[in-house]
Amino acid sequence: MRELLSLLPKPSRYTGIEEGSVHKRREDVAIHCALAFPDMYEVGMSYLGQKILYGILNDREDIWAERVFTPCREAGAILRSHNAPLSTLESDTPLAALHLVGFSITHELCYTNILYMLDLAGIPLRSADRGDDLAAWPIIMAGGGCTLAAEPMAPFLDLMVLGEGEEVQVEIIDLLAKARSEGWSRTRYLEAASSIPGVYVPAFFADDAQGATPAPLRQGYDKVVRRIIADMDNARYPAAQLVPFGAVHNRLALEIGRGCTRGCRFCQAGMTYRPARERSVPNLQALLEDCLARTGYDDVSFLSLSTGDFSALKTLFMQTVDRCAEEQVSVSLPSLRVGSIDDDIMRRMAGIRRTGATLAPEAGSQRLRDVINKGVTEEGLMLHVRKLFEHGWQQVKLYFMLGLPTETYEDLDAIVDLCRKVRDAAGRGVRRLQVTAAVSPFVPKPHTPFQWEAQISLEEIRARVGYLRDAFRREKGLKLRWHEPEMSFLEGIFSRGDRRLAPVVESAFRKGAIFSSWMEGFDLAPWLEAMNEHGLSPDEYTCARDIDAPLAWAHLDSGVSREFLLRERERALSLKTTPDCRYSGCRVCGVCDTKAGPSRLDRLPGVEAYANRLNFEQRDQQSHEPTLDDNGQVVRHEAPNRPPKLSGDLVHKASQYRIWYTKEDMAVFLSQLELQTIFERALRRAGLPPAFSQGFHPLPLLSFGRALPVGVASRAEWFTIILRERFTADEVRQRLEGRLPKGMRVTFVEEQLPSKRHPQPVVEVFTLRYLAPEEMQPTFIDAWRTFAACEAFEWTRDTKKGQRTGDIRPLFRDITFEDDGSLTLRLDWTDFYMSPLALARAVFPEAAINELAMTKLEQHFEPA
Structure with missing residues (x-):
């Protein structure tokens, strides 16, 4: 790939030279592998999990873990046209030449991107087609939040990791090094790997033609249990981590904890990442200092499933924000719930920046919020909003879901009514106030209390979005944004998919259905065509499930028991809420060791107990009523409309x-x-x-x-x-x-000496070399000799203001023909400047952009 970088869009994505990137020699390591992210660089480099694994693996002298991301469509076409295989960033090694390629599956709509990457690499898509020679092809594995129910990808993957990968990834690689050194077959390696807790080998479970639970093919290997890190203070976190050139979230994401026990019944992560485990405040403070010193970031974000529920958030935030202000480092708090930050934190956040605040009531009516166990009341939401307005916020975004179990059109009316109340909570005379409702269709997820529920049809999703659009048009100060119904419909098919969908994934890929999580170029048609070709219907996957029917993911155990999920489903239908077990009684979900019985998770060496691990028994925050004037209106602490004063x-x-x-x-x-x-x-x-x-x-x-x-x-x-x-x-x-x-x-x-003016050079010297085959060199030299001999050279170029024509010959003060076939160009910018590379191509347009090697040698600020 490297020789094609000049042709690729945004080539810096593929250079592999970022701060924190690791470069080793292949001959010095036992295992050479790639951490693959099935999306573009900007998305993948925002993913903390890959950075953590990259740091852990490369700390080992005998392991070299590189990166690879999905090339955009244009880049993929260029690779194919030049017969160049997809390769790693750091060493430009073709994926097929590696020992292992590990994909991160963070959502269902990336499935075809995995096949796209394997195909670009020249690796057979299906595991069965890679043979039994362990040295013939790399092991293809996957981890991430989707692997607890990624049966549509089972035929394409040799193994999957269920749960957290810091420890199990090393165990998999150590076993692979042993297997390769001793000449094992692929089957023998997979058999041994299946004994590692958290490792799922799909080939050791039989396909079911009806989409039921796959049957085990190996005695004693009838289910696989999720793997976790019991104590986050023992979880390795890289201080010298990768610093991207550009990413969706280009900042230091400091992971303060894992797991959430709020118990939202639609939330897969809230069920499958249990128990709640916090890093200690001293540990986080040490990590923060180390990470800032090694990365140079100027923005820190505290990362967790629910950052506002971190028991020591106020302690951590107040100790951090002053230290960071000394170096002009900003601090942000994502994933905040209604009522999850107190006045002191809000006041300090208002002093840093007040862009927009985002809250997620999820449903408009209290009845429906109780069904989903959101734990948010209208009173609590309005209190939070009034506090935001009091401290000067003028933009609020509210997230809602459409099509939740038992939802009616009255619940949709309640969304509009709630947004209206939020808008009016600011009181009279507030300028530029904006309340935005962002709605997303509900998708039933495996391992949740709603895994048996139906997803509303595509037609009904469209109808409900249309209903809300009409309602919001009549409201001032309210806006509506929505997730595309077709995309959520497709997600619903694959979220509870079985192995019968594997041929659908492959057929859709062959039809060009890649980057299905991107609106640009998204098309539902090839997916529906593929389903029809394989005799499947979307309704089979989006319909309600019988609670006694076998589930395609029942052999994959998250640690949360089926009995608990069913109890929570019954409580939902009975409008009963369940409090957070961090700060109230245990609900016996099955994950923790309790008096009622041991955890369902595998007992690992060194783990005394699985349990919620918090800094404090209760959250260290308090919330107060907003300040009201004599008329009952919120008193706004307006900051003057002037920039912050730095120290x-x-x-x-x-x-x-x-x-x-x-x-x-x-x-x-x-x-x-x-x-x-x-x-x-x-x-x-x-x-x-x-x-x-x-x-x-x-x-x-x-x-x-x-x-x-x-x-x-x-x-x-x-x-x-x-x-x-x-x-x-x-x-x-x-x-x-x-x-x-x-x-x-x-x-x-x-x-x-201090100066506001920085003069630009008037003369620059470049060397230019043509990299085409030797027989083309005379043509190149002749073109330049002709150009050097002419007095004028008119060139027409495209600009933002249309085509422009001008004489470029005066820009070339001197052209020297060197003995080695290169040119030395002395360019004069006295009158105007143009791209030297564009000038070189104007003289010799036959050259492709990757065939010209140009280097600046000198700059002169006075004519020379």
Whole structure:
């Protein structure tokens, strides 16, 4: 793949040179594997699980774990047209040459992306077609939240991991190293792997033509139980983690805990990630310091299924926010429930930023919220909203679900009514107030109390969305957003799917149905065609299930008992709520060791007991009523409409430097926008504190030279930085040594007098080489000799304002033909600037963009 990077959209996705990336020699390791994410780089690099496994595996000298993501459609077509296999990021090794490829399955709509990646890699899609020679093809495995019910993928995967992978992944790889060294067959390896707690080998369970529970084929291997880390303080968390060039969530995600016991009856994660386990506050504080120092992030997010339920959230947040403010590092709290943060936290958050607040009542009526056990009352929601308005928030988003069990159109009316009440809670005279309702169709999930319920039909989903759209059109200050009904309908088919859907997945892939979780290009038609071709109907999967009928995932045990799920289903239908067992009585779900009996989870060495593990017995937060005026209206603590005032230390300008650096090898594919973030984080890691600008969005006082085109190398790039401490130029250079991506190094640092003006060079020198076969070289040289001899050269190019034609010959001050066949170009930017790579292609348009190697050698700020 690497030789095609110039042709690929956003090639920095495939360079593998980010901070924290690991590069080893294949001959030095026993197992060479890939952590594969079946979506594009920007999505996959937001996934914390892959970063954790990457750090754990690469800490071992005998293991090299690389990464691979799904190429976009355009990139995939380029790979196919050049007969280039899908390869890893760090070493450009074809996936077929690895020992193991492990996919993260985070949702059902990524299934065809897995086949797409295997096909691009030239690996047989089905496990049965890979033969019994362990050395012939890599082991193809998967982990992630979907593997507890991923039967439609069973024929394509050699094994799956159920539950948390930090420990079991290492055990799988150690066993694979032993198997390869001793010449085992694939079958023998899988038989041995099946004895590892948490490992599911689909081939050891027989397919059922009716979609029932697969029958075991190995004695004593009749079910597989989820694997967990019992104590989060013992869970390894990488401080020197991967820092992406760009990601959907490009920040430090500090995992403060796992599991949620709120008991929302629609929530698969809330059932299958039990028990609730928190990291201790001292452990988190140490991790925070280490991670910030090693990554250079300027944004921290506390990550958990329900961050607001972390028992020591106020203690952690208040201790963290002041420390982070000293370095202009922001702190955010995602996954907040109604009433889950108190006034002190809200007040501090308001001082940091007030964009929009998101709350999830899930249902409009209290009756339906009790059915799903949301644990949210209208009174609690309105209290939370009034506190938001009191502290100056003006945008609130409310999440709702459509089609929940027992839902009626009266419940839809209640959504509109609740949003209206939220809007009006701000009181009179509030400007620019916006309340947005985001609705998503309910999808019944396995291992939940609602796994037996029906999903409403596609036609009914559309009808209910339309009903709400009509209602919201009549309301001022209210907006409606909705998840596409077709996408939720498809998710509903596969969420409770069985192995009969495997041919459907393969057929849909062959029809081009990839990236099905992206609205761009999503099409339901090929999926329905594939189902029809294989004699299946969507209704078979979206209909209600008989509670006595076998389930396709019954052999996969989450630890939560069927009896508990049935009890919760009955309580739902009886409008009974169930309190959170963290702070109230045990409901005997089966996961924890209790007086009623031991945990259903496998007993592992070193685990004394499975139980909720909290910092405090009760949450360390309190909530108070909002302040009201004499008319009963919420008193708003409006911040003045001016930017936050930074401390004097953060804006102090002690010294200014121009830093010269190279940009070669894979770094040529980094864009100017990516370089901005790279240098900001490198300065933080190097302990070089930048001074910040004032304004609503303070930024480091960092200025760059003219942007270099992506794909062009340079030995003479620069940027200027103003620091708030004084260093010698050599100290700055030494501190930045080894802090930049591969292909970039600091060559020279010069201290400057403070100046707002940073002049750009008027002359730049480049070398240009044509990489085509030798027989094409004379054509290249002849074109350039002809160009050099002419007095004018008119060139028409496309611009944002249409086509422009101009003479580019004056831009070339000198053209030197070197003995090795390369050219040295001295370009003059006195009058105007153009991309040097575009100029080179204008002279010789026959060259493909990946056939031109261009390197900047010099910059001159005065004519030379």
